[in-house]
Amino acid sequence: MLDLLIHNATLPDGRRNMSVAVQNGRITDLAPGLLAPAADTFDAQGQLLSPPFVDAHFHMDATLSYGLPRINQSGTLLEGIALWGELKPQLTFDALVERALTYCDWAVAKGLLAIRSHVDICGPQAQAASGSAPAIDNMLAVEAMLEVKRQVAPYLDLQLVAFPQNGALRDPNAMERLRQALRMGIEVVGGIPHFERTMEQGAHSVRLLCELAAQEGKLVDMHCDESDDPLSRHIETLAFETQRLGLQGRVTGSHCTSMHSMDNYYASKLLPLIAESGVSIIANPLINITLQGRADSYPKRRGMTRVPELLAHGVNVAFGHDCVLDPWYSMGSADMLEVANMGMHVAQMTSQAAMHQCFEAVTTRAARILHLQGYGLEKGCHADFVVLQANDPIEALRLRATRLRVYRRGKLTAHTPAVTAVLDLPGRPASTSWLRTA
Numbered sequence: 001m002l003d004l005l006i007h008n009a010t011l012p013d014g015r016r017n018m019s020v021a022v023q024n025g026r027i028t029d030l031a032p033g034l035l036a037p038a039a040d041t042f043d044a045q046g047q048l049l050s051p052p053f054v055d056a057h058f059h060m061d062a063t064l065s066y067g068l069p070r071i072n073q074s075g076t077l078l079e080g081i082a083l084w085g086e087l088k089p090q091l092t093f094d095a096l097v098e099r100a101l102t103y104c105d106w107a108v109a110k111g112l113l114a115i116r117s118h119v120d121i122c123g124p125q126a127q128a129a130s131g132s133a134p135a136i137d138n139m140l141a142v143e144a145m146l147e148v149k150r151q152v153a154p155y156l157d158l159q160l161v162a163f164p165q166n167g168a169l170r171d172p173n174a175m176e177r178l179r180q181a182l183r184m185g186i187e188v189v190g191g192i193p194h195f196e197r198t199m200e201q202g203a204h205s206v207r208l209l210c211e212l213a214a215q216e217g218k219l220v221d222m223h224c225d226e227s228d229d230p231l232s233r234h235i236e237t238l239a240f241e242t243q244r245l246g247l248q249g250r251v252t253g254s255h256c257t258s259m260h261s262m263d264n265y266y267a268s269k270l271l272p273l274i275a276e277s278g279v280s281i282i283a284n285p286l287i288n289i290t291l292q293g294r295a296d297s298y299p300k301r302r303g304m305t306r307v308p309e310l311l312a313h314g315v316n317v318a319f320g321h322d323c324v325l326d327p328w329y330s331m332g333s334a335d336m337l338e339v340a341n342m343g344m345h346v347a348q349m350t351s352q353a354a355m356h357q358c359f360e361a362v363t364t365r366a367a368r369i370l371h372l373q374g375y376g377l378e379k380g381c382h383a384d385f386v387v388l389q390a391n392d393p394i395e396a397l398r399l400r401a402t403r404l405r406v407y408r409r410g411k412l413t414a415h416t417p418a419v420t421a422v423l424d425l426p427g428r429p430a431s432t433s434w435l436r437t438a
Contacts, residue, residue, distance in 0.1 A: 002028070004383065004410045005038035009049035011377060012359065012393050020049065022383040025409035030379055040412075047404060048388040048396055050359075051376055052113035053336035054366035057221075057254050057282045057320025060117035060148065060158075061141040062087075064099040066325035077226065077291045080328035081165065081195075087327065089124045096144035097151075103324065104152045106334040109414045111386035111403040113156050116221065116320075116370050118163035118190055119145045121177045142181045155408045159370050161221050163190035168205040170196050175208070182216055189213040191222040193234040194258075203237045210241040210251070219371065220251040221282075225258035228292055228301060232258040236270060239277035248278030252369055254320070256281055256305040257292050267306065275313040280369045283307055283361075284322035285343035287329055307347040311357060318366035319343045319358070336362040337400040344397060352394070359393035383410035389418050 004022035011018050019034035020027060068087055072079050107115065119141050142162070149158040162181035164174040168191055178189070191209045193202030206222065213220045220242075225232040235253045242251045253274075259267065274281070283305050292303020310317050319339050324332030344350065344358040357365075367375040374382040387405040390396035406414040 002036050002038035004040045004042075004407075005034065005036060006042045006044055006049065006387070007034065008046055009044035009387070010046055010391065012048065012050055012356075012363070014392070016046065018049070020377070020383075020385070022410040025383055025411075026374070027377070027379055027381050027383050030377060042387075042405065044387055046391070048390045048392060048401070049377070050111075050386050050388060050393070050396070051363050051367070052384045052386055052406070052408075053111050053362050054114040054318075054370060054372070054375075055107075055112055055321050055334075055336060055339075055362070056116050056252075056318040056366040056369045057284055057322050058115050058117045059120075059323055059326065060100045060103060060115065061096055061119050061145055062323070062326040062328075063103045064325050065327065066330055071330070072327050074294065075290065076294045077328065080291070080326075083327040084120070084165070085124075088120070091140060093140060093144050093147075096141060097147055100145065100148040101151065103334060104148065104156055104158075108155055108406060108408075109403065109416070110334045110336065111388075111406045111414075112334055112336055113384055113406070113408060114159070114367065114370060114372055114375075115156065116159045116161060116188070117145065118161040118221070118223075119181070119186065120165040121162050121181045122164050122166040122171045122174055123177075139177065139180060139184065142184055142186065146185055155413050157370070157372065159188065160186045161188040161190040162186040163223070164192060165195075167192060167196045167201075168209060169201050175212075178209075179212070182212075182218065188219045188221050189216070190220075191224075192226075193222065193237070194225050194227050194229075194232045195223075199231075202234050206234055206237045207241055210238070210245055210247060213250070214245040214247060220247065221254055221369075222252070224253035224256050226255035226291075227258045228261055228295065228303065229258055230261040230263065230266075233262075233266075233270075235259070235279075236273065239273045239279050242277040242279050250371075251278070252280045252282055254282040255284060255288065257288050257303040259305045260292070260301060260303050267309070271306070271309055271313045271315070274310065275315050280316040280318065281305060281310055282318050282320050282366075282369065283343060283347075284320045285339055285346050286332065287322040289342070289346055290329060302346055304343070304346045307343065307361075308349055308354065316365055316368055317361060318369050319361040320366075335400060337397060341397050341400060355394045355397060359397060384408050
């Protein structure tokens with residue numbers, strides 16, 4: 001007897017009347033109209049069954065801290081960084097864990113079952129005795145996020161990035177703290193070259209961090225050129241170092257908002273270089289359009305990187321949520337369909353094929369960046385999936401569809417009743433499906 005059989009489902013690739021058989025937490029069969037005894041069955045009634053959502057870029061150590069100790073009044077990236085610096089001395093292990101666990105609950109309810117989170121390893125520095133150089137303080141955020149990772153492991157994949165928020169070279173203790181974070185169990189090497197003191201220092205940090213990742217066998221994910229400056233070009237260095245060190249397929253550049261402002265001639269050289277290097281790119285639509293262009297009058301730049309052009313060159317591009325209720329962003333709800341919907345609008349990706357790419361940017365493309373094993377809707381994959389109140393991925397984007405059922409390893413972990421609107425109009429039906437096309 002099967003553990004679970006879902007039937008009459010629609011898949012993202014358009015296949016309909018599909019059945020999914022599950023045994024011991026894995027998909028054992030996927031075919032139209034399967035009939036087999038099962039301990040649990042569910043009729044999807046033609047609704048969309050998708051692999052779970054994946055957030056390729058997030059900051060879980062800062063999430064749900066909005067208003068602590070104050071609110072970002074300018075709305076800029078730099079005030080957000082300064083505000084986070086003010087908050088760090090007040091952070092506690094228990095508060096970090098509690099806020100992150102709350103967010104993970106939100107995520108599971110939204111069908112978000114895998115998150116890559118950057119963790120700030122540049123904590124506040126305690127002054128050593130006798131006025132000597134600052135001593136390296138404890139790894140509070142790293143310890144807290146590793147504890148969260150342990151607690152959520154049964155129902156959510158949490159991948160952690162050692163992120164030197166103050167700059168790997170700008171902060172004199174950052175490189176040693178980063179190595180310590182890797183020894184503690186962090187999987188990915190992060191960086192922020194555009195926040196170093198000079199362009200040269202930024203390029204040097206990219207080289208050092210990529211070399212460290214190569215030595216340690218780690219993945220790389222750098223905040224790269226999160227700026228309106230068209231001359232911030234560390235993505236070029238990242239692509240070069242990826243090829244030099246043989247890191248193809250293991251490196252990601254996040255944000256890359258300067259590409260929005262670069263001249264087309266330089267971009268025409270840069271895009272093939274990124275594709276050749278095998279570097280993936282993560283855009284963060286909600287945050288990129290909120291933080292960038294703050295110094296502009298009109299026309300006002302929106303900042304998001306060149307998503308359609310990158311995809312056209314064969315670069316793997318994903319979308320991340322980046323922030324939720326923290327010093328940089330006052331909104332958010334762990335809804336990756338909201339992220340993809342915004343990305344679709346800002347990038348003007350409204351053809352049928354492009355809208356499907358936006359859906360993939362928060363599912364399969366993001367999963368590829370995280371190197372998730374057993375992800376997908378194929379025989380042998382983990383039985384992790386979401387049933388959405390939508391006919392197809394495009395409708396899911398349009399409606400930011402209700403997550404009817406969320407499964408992890410074949411077990412139901414969250415469910416939400418279908419949404420309907422009740423009408424009280426003369427001569428009209430008492431209720432109708434909520435904004436559905438069919």
